[in-house]
Amino acid sequence: MSLPVPQETASQEAARSLLTALTGHAPAGLWSAPGRVNLIGEHTDYNEGFVLPFAIPHRTVAAVGLRDDARIRVASTFTDEQIEVGLDELDRLFPTATGSEPAVPEWAAYPLGVAWALQQATRSTGSGNGFSGIDIAIASDVPVGAGLSSSAAIEGATASALNDLWNTGLDRAALARIGRRAENEAVGAPTGIMDQMASMLGEPDAAIFLDCRSLEANLVPVGVAQAGLAILVMDTRVQHAHSTGGYRDRRAACERGAAIMGVPSLRDVSVADLDRAATLMDDVTFRRVRHIVTENQRVLDTVRMLREHGARAIGDLLVASHASMRDDFEISVPELDTAVASALAAGAIGARMTGGGFGGAAIALVEQDAVADVADAVRAAFAASGFTEPHLFTVTPSAGAHRDA
The missing domain is CATH 3.30.230.10 (Ribosomal Protein S5; domain 2)
Structure with missing residues (x-):
């Protein structure tokens, strides 16, 4: 056959x-x-x-x-x-x-x-x-x-x-x-x-x-479906471009912070070094540095939690990541903040913006049977704020590049 x-x-x-x-x-x-x-x-x-x-x-x-x-x-x-x-x-x-x-x-x-x-x-x-x-x-x-x-x-x-x-x-x-x-x-x-x-x-x-x-x-196995969860993408429809000045400014601040700390890159700065960093640099540069240093630690913590406890254990790390991008790296926009806040208020386990920032999408880790409710809450929050209706869809980890035919 x-x-x-x-x-x-x-x-x-x-x-x-x-x-x-x-x-x-x-x-x-x-x-x-x-x-x-x-x-x-x-x-x-x-x-x-x-x-x-x-x-x-x-x-x-x-x-x-x-x-x-x-x-x-x-x-x-x-x-x-x-x-x-x-x-x-x-x-x-x-x-x-x-x-x-x-x-x-x-x-x-x-x-x-x-x-x-x-x-x-x-x-x-x-x-x-x-x-x-x-x-x-x-x-x-x-x-x-x-x-x-x-x-x-x-x-x-x-x-x-x-x-x-x-x-x-x-x-x-x-x-x-x-x-x-x-x-x-x-x-x-x-x-x-x-x-x-x-x-x-x-x-x-x-x-x-x-x-x-x-x-x-x-x-690293994600195991979202096995945990009864789904990953909801919330595309704000706010366009962004990596070649614009905001991205370059953040990169320059990171390079400046590494030079002040006397290291090749911020990879070489630990959370324990942040108190000293705060005494050496201006407030904006320090906050840019603090985001990178704490975000690196959050990645390590997320990998450990996924391996040891599964997808349900990473929600707080996602939330902390978004707060750091919003407050320290200052790459969020009102639409992204609204998407994250409304998803969490509707019961999402965790949520954060994803990508380079200044627009784009956020993600939420949601119970499979609550996807529709969370999506409705996000749409309602956007409508109440006068934002363009977001594009909402779920994704699963998938295969990389290959020849199709």
């Missing part, structure tokens, strides 16, 4: 159709990568600290076709725009100085930046001289601007495709580093590597405990 053929997702169908419309040919293959939710550990990644993200079911799909010339064209269902350049032009386009405008539209800088970074990484080995031309069509159901790393999903899908078609032979961690370089230097967003690692390394029912200094990654 033959097995049923899996139905294509809407994103797979859309990417395939777009590529076929562009080229007149079926794609050589489909590759996809997920967005991510960060369970805990915000802004610790670029401070060489600890994070605990997991991949979500929402994915970006890249349908890719081979060309008979040395050019690369990218298209997306997000826009009618198409960008085409010669592969030998990528060195001229990139790198972009961090914080400046990309040399191409930002949506195109992600896949083109990955192609550039992959060429850079492999050229020294002699494998960068025979890259074939490529057409890439991108479709996605990862919410854009929600803090769920739609950018890393684009990078992961593109890097996976090019790694296969260009036969560069890089492992998943190396492809995550390719994605980070594209985001830092091609797009100009000074992010860490958490998003790319989560998108590449995700596994079902597991979070990725990542040491952002060593890049050692260990899977």
Whole structure:
């Protein structure tokens, strides 16, 4: 008896159709990568600290076709725009100085930046001289601007495709580093590597405990469903962008705090050091430092609690994380605070904003049979405050980047 053929997702169908419309040919293959939710550990990644993200079911799909010339064209269902350049032009386009405008539209800088970074990484080995031309069509159901790393999903899908078609032979961690370089230097967003690692390394029912200094990654069972719980994402629909000034200012404050403490990064500052830190730096810098130091500890505590006691034991840590981001790092917004407060008031075990801040989404750990009630309470609170209605949905830890077809 033959097995049923899996139905294509809407994103797979859309990417395939777009590529076929562009080229007149079926794609050589489909590759996809997920967005991510960060369970805990915000802004610790670029401070060489600890994070605990997991991949979500929402994915970006890249349908890719081979060309008979040395050019690369990218298209997306997000826009009618198409960008085409010669592969030998990528060195001229990139790198972009961090914080400046990309040399191409930002949506195109992600896949083109990955192609550039992959060429850079492999050229020294002699494998960068025979890259074939490529057409890439991108479709996605990862919410854009929600803090769920739609950018890393684009990078992961593109890097996976090019790694296969260009036969560069890089492992998943190396492809995550390719994605980070594209985001830092091609797009100009000074992010860490958490998003790319989560998108590449995700596994079902597991979070990725990542040491952002060593890049050692260990899977930690989350066990949300087994505990009778669900993870509710509350997308505020307040758009954010990592390449804007607030993110850069926070990173600069962290670097300033590390220099004052005489350490390479805030990873090297412990909770016990905070009293001394308070005497050495201004109030704003100290509060930025205090968030990073205590957030690192909260990640370690969350990993321990998950392993020893399960998902029901981490609620207070999520709540403390949000308070730290709101008060010390000052990256929350009223919509995020409303989402967290209303979810907790409706019975959520824990809740916090997730992602880089200044908008985006929050998460709540909720009893499975109370998801609808909590969601209704959040919608009501947003309506009472005059906010745009949030987008609410549940997620489960899911698989990372792979070839779909």
